Amino acid sequence: MFLKRILFIYLSFSISFLSCSQSDDSNTNQNTEEIEQEENNNLYFPPIGSNTWETVSLESINWNTSAIDDLFNLLDDNDTNAFIVLKDGKIAIEWYFGDFQQSDFWYWASAGKTLTAFTVGIAQQESLLNINNSSSDYLGAGWSSLTTEEELNIKVIHHITMTTGLDYTDLLNQFCTDWDCLTYLNEPGTFWYxxxxxYTLSQSIVTGAVGEDFEDYFNEKLKNRIGMNGFWLQSGYNNIYRSDARSMARFGLLCLNNGIWDDDVILSDSNYFEAMTTTSQNLNEAYGYLWWLNGQNTYRLPASTSLFNGKLIPNAPDDLVAGLGANDQKLYVVPSENLVVIRLGESANEMQLGPSGFDNMIWEKLNAVIN
Known part of the structure; x- marks a missing residue:
């Protein structure tokens, strides 16, 4: 297999600013403007509509270049297509493997759930939906086979926290969104699975709330504003996002900066963003609104009802939040390190639906480079 390896190495620069207010009134009104500046003070944002992206050398950020081959070999040996590491928004590592190229598209699998969660937040900030309202407000009555009362009790927030209480035990119908596939098992909010x-219905909820197709709304409010290249592709009941690796990195950078792209506030609802990326319920501490969370005391996994002790990814920083998809599609965001890490490719081991042992393996090797 012909190997293409791209490692960009350049010098970094920093951006400084001064924004200060003297009066109490100014302090009260500074939230949006000054906090935006504070958020992106040390972050670089690549231009929209251009392939230009500033890079930074490993030496200039004091990373351990002697450990870089071990990381590369782990990825190469485990069917990786693309791997990118952003430091302060700049590309520190960008590798493509085999015949996969920078412009090639790959599927996000369930890592794309993070895109949906973000879009739900945008619709809520525009007062087009409320996650504490019944799903039926946006899906209409009769979207499930539940009684009217049972159906009304399921709220939007239950869809984005995996706590609807709908029957998950029929493995053949795990993905089916037809009304007769959606049956009652538990009270909403009492069980995580x-x-x-x-989840798929949460996109239909957005469609019903905003009055236009989910993808059209997503493109207008998110994709185009940060310069992503990609599209949603229907596969059976699933709607799966596909893009190039840099587009996933762009979205990770947006989330690293709390929903602000350079000086463009994409998601201004800071309360929603915080709730999305922190524990959303007491049933699975490692789950926000369709985001996986590290650093918690316990966690649950897809296709399991068991509760596990410890951190989701022991080798990773505690503040890591992640989009994790089937066959080891990875989007990691680490605020404490100003890092975004993405991995696209085939499964490293046997097929899984999200978190896997490969997460810990990646972070073992990556830690040796960045620490």
């Missing part, structure tokens, strides 16, 4: 069908 990684059930894909209720």
């Amino acid at each position: 990684y059930h894909n069908a209720p």
Whole structure:
């Protein structure tokens, strides 16, 4: 197999600013403007509509270049297509493997759930939906086979936290969104299970709320504003995002900066963003609004009802939040290190639906480079 390896190495620069207010009134009104500046003070944002992206050398950020081959070999040996590491928004590592190229598209699998969660937040900030309202407000009555009362009790927030209470035990219907596939099992909010069908319906909820197709709304409010290249592709009942690796990195950078792209506030609802990327319920501490969370005391996994002790990814920083998809599609965001890490490719081991042992392996090798 012909190997293409791209490692960009350049010098970094920093951006400084001064924004200060003297009066109490100014302090009260500074939230949007000054906090935006504070958020992106040390971050670089690549231009929209251009392939230009500033890079930074490993030496200039004091990373351990002697450990870089071990990281590369781990990825290469495990069917990786693309691997990118952003430091302060700049490309520190960008590798492509085999015949996969920078412009090639790959599927996000369930890592794309993070895109949906973000889009739900945008619709809520525009007062087009409320996650604490019944799903039926946006899906209409009769979207499931539940009674009217049972159906009304399921709220949007239950869809994006995997707590709808819909029956997940029929493995053949895990993805089916037809009304007769959606049956009652538990009271909403009382049980966590990684059930894909209720998640998929969250996109239909956005469609019903905003009055236009989910993808059209997503493109207008998110994709185009940060310069992503990609599209949603229907596969059976699933709607799966496909893009180039840099587009995933762009979205990770947006989330690293709390929903602000350079000086463009994409998601201004800071309360929603915080709730999305922190524990959303007490049933699975490692799950926000369709985001996986590290550093918690316990966690649950897809296709399991068991509760596990410890951190989701022991080798990773505690503040890591992640989009994790089937066959080891990875989007890691680490605020404490100003890092975004993405991995696209085939499964490193046997097929899984999200978190896997490969997460820990990646971070073992990556830690040796960045620490």
